[in-house]
Amino acid sequence: MDMLALFAPPDLINGLLLKLRLGQETINYVVWPFIQIGAVVTGVAVWAAYATYLERKISAFMQARLGPMRVGPWGLLQPIADAIKLLTKEDLKPDRADTYIFFFAPFISVVAAFVVFAVIPFAPDWGVVTDINIGLLFVLSVSSVGVLALILAGWSSNSKYALLGGLRSSAQMVSYEVAMGMALIGALMFARTLSLSGIVSAQGLDSIWYIFYQPLGFIIFLISGIAENNRAPFDLPEAESELVAGFHTEYSGMRWSLFFMAEYAAMIVVSAIATSVFLGGWYFPGVWRLGINYPHLFVALSLVVFLVKMSVLLYVYFWLRWTFPRYRYDQLMDLGWKWMLPAALLNITLTAIAIFVVQALDGWRGMDTVTSLARGVNLTATGKAIMIAFGALGVFIAAGMLSVINHGARDFNLKKQRVGIRLTNPPKGQTAVASAAAAAAAE
């Protein structure tokens, strides 16, 4: 493919830009990238802001209340009012805090969260901002920079609560990143590429979403993703009941809201990765027919499909947050290292075996399982059925294996450890006695 065409904007915009007497190279390498960056950054910022609105509304409906209702119709302008409020608030710095680190930590956090959007394939064709061949690695490495901001913020605040929050977050994010990365490997074996749009295309070519091949991987990825984002029920770094507000206890005004935006942006990132890798990205049955006659409409519709899939995952985030209590620090670590990591390793092994078996079956006694292996694993209907069966089996094998590993652990046997209560009818004039036998003797 011509290098110039790779970066070219769609014809309509290209024509407009050419009328402004800009050279084709300037358009491709300067103007169009800036337009894309601007669109993504603005879009994500607005979306992150409105994700807070959605969260407040959804939580309100779950809790028998209305949520924001005052600013604009149904409180729709609430995020904007919040932004104005936060921008005009005083920017406080605690006494003897490490000034520079304290001031720069929020930027690290927000940049790490936003840069990832460069490689997210929102839609085919011009919907892909950048398509680099190590896309997924890029995402994982950049998002792990975010943990640095949390540690620095916690350390520089000169506050013990912030310090504990920073320590917790670093331990938590490091633990769960391992499982999160491992969970993706199964899907990579099918796609045979690290490019995110390549993974999506592979699912399109095979016309199946990888969640069907990789249910276990999807579950692990989702749980680890929520934990990696420090969202409830894994929101220990900012557990408001213990650590006041964790690493951002001492932050105020816009710096605090940068952390807040980074959190929502990171949620959107994880949802986007899960959508691209497991939920077939922009593909949806039937939408491709539009692509034949109306290519731009097709891209726009694909974008909508992608956003809807992401929103469903975002809703799962909200749903979990407002339903579950919070894990304790050691329980969280147990879950990461004793459940998620072994399950992810098992998933890789099982996937490798499954792919090997399906390939070996091709041609055996007239069976036809593999269509092509050129761009990702393409299977016939029989091959797909076998692969889906392997995927479902993997969930059960993992559940069995994990319960064997953890059968002695306290958290595994919780329901057996509780005894429950009994109802008694103590007689009049009885004094407090320690045991049932003593009570009987007193009678």
Added chain:
Amino acid sequence: MHQVEVATTRETLLDSPEMVLNMGPQHPSTHGVLRVVLKLDGETVIDLDCDIGYLHRGMEKIAENRLYPMIAPYWDRLDYIAAVSNGLLWVETVEQMLGLDVPPRAHYIRTILTELNRISSHLLWLATHGLDIGSFTVLLWALREREEILKIFERQFGARLTCHAWRIGGMPNDTYDGFTEDVTRFVDNFPHRLAEYETLLSENRIWLGRTVGIGVISAEDAIAIGLSGPALRGSGVAWDIRKSRPYAAYADMEFEVPVGENGDTYDRYLVRLEEMRQSRLIVQQALKRMPDGPVNAKVPKIIKPPAGDYYHSIEGPKGEIGCYLVSDGSSRPARVRVRPPCLINLQALRQMCLGHLVADVVAIIGTLDIVLGEIDR
């Protein structure tokens, strides 16, 4: 009280892995102005000290300078979550000193309203305990039901939280029109609501992980410290003043006392939930059997109890709240002493918390259900 030893010199500070964390008095989950000084090794609590007194108002001293009826509103502010129960304690103490014969209707109304107050107090406990462990939705659901009770209080007493419910010798007035309907409506809806909370928490693995085996206290230790109320019953001691020394109309009521087995946070949680159900049964019975008649005994204009001392206690939502009253025969008490259940329950905090994590301290403070207004007085 126990003192936490803090490393002070540069050498000891650098060498030791310990960190002293000052929790409160301005902290979201110390339930008021409790200050807890924690000594931590990593996140494990190795020592702990409570600092109280931020809400001290000198209630007992104030009482020495007031006429007997004037003290009652002060008593309502002891445990402000359960103003109706505390108020009952004061008026019953004085009534028993005077030997007043309170009409049965007043007793029944008192029983209904104190039990409603117990439910509202337990609901607030459930709300904040849930919030401490991170379940925000429980907070708002429980407050929704509490709101219904507060509405009944507002119609009956004229105030929602800061109500002054009783008079010595009976009640300021009979129940308002529609009282029975309001209470019946609440009582009918309540089991369904409780079941809702249980779906959120009782079987939830995270909730179990945060409560089962946390803050265990044995029955012997609980009695030795002097715990009372759900904190004692959670450890398996079946002791309830409503049963052992019945007051108001409790002698006529049929109800059971739930006791736990393990003495952990989860058992205390179950005990309190069951207590709410039993309270509901008591309210139902009292409504059904409520006699007609006056709600006031004949009370002298100036109340002068005979010289002597008297102790009376009732089963408040938090435990045995008692009042020791010394009278010299004048119109003002010579000395008043409150037996504060929350203060005594708080003494178990150190024993319950040692060896647990910071997150558990919050859960244990929640399970003790303390109110600083009563601890500091």
